Structure formats: structure tokens, C-alpha cells
Amino acid sequence: MxxxxxxxxxxxxxxxxxxxxxxxxxxxxxxxxxxxxxxxxxxxxxxxxxxxxxxxxxxxxxxxxxxxxxxxxxxxxxxxxxxxxxxxxxxxxxxxxxxxxxxxxxxxxxxxxxxxxxxxxxxARQLSLLGDANSTWRSVASSINVEFRRVDKFTSGTPSRLVAVTDSWIIKTSTYSVNVAHQNDIHLSLSDSEEHALSYQNQMAVQYLNIQVSPVESGLKPFSIRLNSLELGDLKEKLQAPIRNARNIVIHQSLSDRFLQAFTETIQQNSVFIPPPEMELEQCIGCMQKPSNVKLQRVCDAPPDDLPQPTGAAPACVQCFCRPMWCLECMGKWFASRQDQLRPDTWLSGKSPCPTCRATFCLLDVCKILGRD
Ligand SMILES: [Zn+2]
Ligand SMILES: [Zn+2]
Ligand SMILES: [Zn+2]
Structure with a gap:
């Protein structure tokens, strides 16, 4: 040659x-x-x-x-x-x-x-468009720096190709540039998805989603972020605005997201718990983000504890007397974590101990609290 x-x-x-x-x-x-x-x-x-x-x-x-x-x-x-x-x-x-x-x-x-x-x-010029009339780009920068130091931010990718979402900011870095938008100033829409049969990292089919971030009032240019569909659940937790899916793209969810969806749909059909007027409802102690909105009540018709149990059967459900302390999502995650991780098909029919008092419950016993979403 x-x-x-x-x-x-x-x-x-x-x-x-x-x-x-x-x-x-x-x-x-x-x-x-x-x-x-x-x-x-x-x-x-x-x-x-x-x-x-x-x-x-x-x-x-x-x-x-x-x-x-x-x-x-x-x-x-x-x-x-x-x-x-x-x-x-x-x-x-x-x-x-x-x-x-x-x-x-x-x-x-x-x-x-x-x-x-x-x-x-x-x-710096981009940041100067994001502050109010009295702030400089440096004050916007320090607000971003402070939020980026927190451990609860969402990040995906490497430093030169990073997507980060903090409490107020959504940031994308690329080789020569960085895009920043304020969470209160954006429309998000799912623009398209790519599927790859194999990922060299874990030998499974992967789906990448492109999400268009369009700033509304700041006049900044729209940009798009790209991430693995399995990260979408974590991203959504950090976002304040919904992601519109106008093109009805089918998203491959992670196993835990799929279960959480099925869990939520099942619970919607259960009986509800009407709280006594003197009951005060606190924040969920799992995520500290949402109000506690579920109560465990034994409503299924499993035989009570004093009847003989067939050997090998799951323990019967027991009445839990705990006050409501959990939100639906955290209860769903707890429930999933107590199931046989290799048999996801059995999860919806499984049982779990109450996270606080260990009383056994099944999906039918999880009651939404009336008036709390
Ligand atoms: Zn929670
Ligand atoms: Zn309990
Ligand atoms: Zn039960």
C-alpha cells in the first residue's frame, strides 16, 4: 500500500x-x-x-x-x-x-x-439571557454550580456529552458548546427514537430517545437531548414539565417502570381508604417528595391466620395498623424489591411485608387514600 x-x-x-x-x-x-x-x-x-x-x-x-x-x-x-x-x-x-x-x-x-x-x-452570553434584569451571567452560573453540586441531580453520559437535570436547570454539553435552559421556560417533546439490536455494553436491545427542549420566553435556541429509554423514569422524576409524545413513540421501559405502571393501574381499581377527619397526613418517608397517599388494609379474602395453611403457600395477609406513611410509587418500588427478581411474571400476584410493621399484604390490600393523589 x-x-x-x-x-x-x-x-x-x-x-x-x-x-x-x-x-x-x-x-x-x-x-x-x-x-x-x-x-x-x-x-x-x-x-x-x-x-x-x-x-x-x-x-x-x-x-x-x-x-x-x-x-x-x-x-x-x-x-x-x-x-x-x-x-x-x-x-x-x-x-x-x-x-x-x-x-x-x-x-x-x-x-x-x-x-x-x-x-x-x-x-456566558447564553447565561446572560437566562437571568432577570438585575443579574449577571455570573450569578446565573453560580446558581447552576450550586445545584450541580447536589447529589440528587440527574446525569447521563460523559463530560463532553453530558445531559444533566438539576432542580431548576436542564443542561446538555457537547464537544464545542453547552446548552442550558431553565426548567420553568421549556416545552419538552419526544422527537424520535432509535433502536439498536445490540449494545456493546450489555448485549441487549437498546432504545435511544431524542427529546427536543424548546425554550419559550428566553429566546434561546432549541436543542435536543439523547438518552437510553431505561433512563427516562429517572429523568422524569427530576423534570417539572411533562414530555409530550405527540408522535406516539413506543417507549421501552425498564422492568421496574413497567411494574410500577401495572402496580398503579391495579391499585386504582382497589377500594379506597377514607381517612378519619383527625388524621394528619404527612410526606412520604420514602421519597420525602410526595404526600403519603396509600394505606394498607386487609381487604382480600385470604383465610385468616388461625386456619391451617396449605404447606408451601405464601403467608396469609394480616391487618396492618400503621398510619399512612408512603406514597404509591414508593410502596410499588418496595413491593417489587420483595419479589423473586427472576420471576417478574409472578410479581402482581405476590405478597410483601409492610415496610414498617412487617404485616403481610397483597396488591388488593393497598388502598389509595380518598382525596390524596
Ligand atoms: Zn414516596
Ligand atoms: Zn404496617
Ligand atoms: Zn391480601
Whole structure:
């Protein structure tokens, strides 16, 4: 094979790894983020400044790729005489001029962004549109940094391709840019989905969803986020707005999401619990987010405890006297966690101990509290 072609192929391979490192290289540390980690600082602690620096460094580093190609070719394919400027072909000379201009232009661009401590960086300009009249982009940045430090945020992906949702913000990072939107200012819609028969990570069919995030009032450009359909349940928990599915895309849910849906539908048909007027209902002690809205009452017609049980049968249901302390979702998750994990088909007919007093209950005994959703 011609040396020029060989050098080109090898160079493209390494440049490809450098621009879009596969997961193995991200963990092995051969990425801009890892090479420059000292200068970039901590993503968890100073999210916005980290990404301002990361995108700037990436623009500069990637602009050297054509020049690197020219130098490698000159070194490993000497028959092209690329290092003797009086003998080199006009085409190659043009390539050399462009590959020298690119790093120059990108350095000028980053220097411009860096003026007044990054006031001119595209991300800083974006943030200045997100604050109110009295706030600067720096105050918006520090609000995002504070929320990103919390452990209860949703994240998916690697630093250069990250989707993060905090209490008030939805953020997507890409190689050269970062998109930010406020949760109160967005419409979300499921734009399309892709299915892949095999994922190299776990040998199962995977579905990726593309969700369009459209800012309403801030005037920012819409962007789309992409994630595994199994992550949708966690994402929804963190989102304040619903995701519209106007195209009726069928979403592959995780096993626990599918069970939770079946659990909720079953409970809707059960009898309801009417709380006595003096009963005070507190927040669910599982998630601390929703009001407790279920009560365990033995309403199924299983034989009472004092009758002899057929051997090997599940324990009979027992009346639970606990006050309502759980929401429907947390009760569903608890119930699923007490079932045989290898036999999901038996879960709906299974039994579980009450999370507080250990009294056995079945799905029929879970009663929604009247007037609490
Ligand atoms: Zn709960
Ligand atoms: Zn109980
Ligand atoms: Zn029961």
C-alpha cells in the first residue's frame, strides 16, 4: 500500500479517537478533560467555568489536527517532499496555509471569548439571557454550580456529552458548546427514537430517545437531548414539565417502570381508604417528595391466620395498623424489591411485608387514600 494512504488511514484513526473518544478511552484517561484536568478544575464544584474552559481548549486542540496530519505525512511519507517548500505541490501548499491559519484563528477566537474573564464566551452570553434584569451571567452560573453540586441531580453520559437535570436547570454539553435552559421556560417533546439490536455494553436491545427542549420566553435556541429509554423514569422524576409524545413513540421501559405502571393501574381499581377527619397526613418517608397517599388494609379474602395453611403457600395477609406513611410509587418500588427478581411474571400476584410493621399484604390490600393523589 502507498505510504501516503497508510499514513492517512492511521492518522484519521487517531484523530477520530482524539475528537470522539470511545468509552474505553474516556476511562483510560486519553481525553482533553483528563490531560488538562489541573487547569480545568473540578466539574462537580465549578460546573460552568469547567465547561467554558473545556470548550475553549477543545476548539484550540482540534484546530491543530490538519497541521498534525501535514507534519506526520512529511515525516512518514518523505516522497511527498512536504518539508521542502520549493518542491511541494500547489495543493499541499494550500493545505499547509489552511492548517496554519486554523490554529491561529481558533486562538484569536478563544482570546476574544476570554476577554473580561470570559464575558464573551458563547456560554456566558447564553447565561446572560437566562437571568432577570438585575443579574449577571455570573450569578446565573453560580446558581447552576450550586445545584450541580447536589447529589440528587440527574446525569447521563460523559463530560463532553453530558445531559444533566438539576432542580431548576436542564443542561446538555457537547464537544464545542453547552446548552442550558431553565426548567420553568421549556416545552419538552419526544422527537424520535432509535433502536439498536445490540449494545456493546450489555448485549441487549437498546432504545435511544431524542427529546427536543424548546425554550419559550428566553429566546434561546432549541436543542435536543439523547438518552437510553431505561433512563427516562429517572429523568422524569427530576423534570417539572411533562414530555409530550405527540408522535406516539413506543417507549421501552425498564422492568421496574413497567411494574410500577401495572402496580398503579391495579391499585386504582382497589377500594379506597377514607381517612378519619383527625388524621394528619404527612410526606412520604420514602421519597420525602410526595404526600403519603396509600394505606394498607386487609381487604382480600385470604383465610385468616388461625386456619391451617396449605404447606408451601405464601403467608396469609394480616391487618396492618400503621398510619399512612408512603406514597404509591414508593410502596410499588418496595413491593417489587420483595419479589423473586427472576420471576417478574409472578410479581402482581405476590405478597410483601409492610415496610414498617412487617404485616403481610397483597396488591388488593393497598388502598389509595380518598382525596390524596
Ligand atoms: Zn414516596
Ligand atoms: Zn404496617
Ligand atoms: Zn391480601
Amino acid at each position: 502507498d505510504t501516503t494512504v497508510l499514513v492517512t488511514i492511521v492518522y484519521c484513526f487517531f484523530a477520530g479517537i482524539f475528537v470522539a473518544p470511545p468509552t474505553e478511552f474516556v476511562s483510560a484517561g486519553i481525553t482533553i478533560q483528563n490531560l488538562l484536568s489541573g487547569w480545568l478544575g473540578s466539574e462537580d464544584f465549578n460546573f460552568i467555568y469547567y465547561h467554558i474552559k473545556r470548550t475553549s481548549a477543545t476548539v484550540i486542540a482540534h484546530s491543530f489536527i490538519p497541521l498534525g496530519y501535514y507534519l506526520s505525512l512529511g515525516l512518514f511519507a518523505p516522497e511527498q517532499t512536504l518539508f521542502s517548500l520549493d518542491q511541494v505541490e500547489a495543493g499541499w501548499l494550500l493545505f499547509l496555509v489552511i492548517s496554519l491559519l486554523l490554529p491561529g484563528l481558533s486562538c484569536i477566537c478563544v482570546l476574544y471569548w476570554h476577554r473580561k474573564k470570559w464575558d464573551y464566551h458563547p456560554l
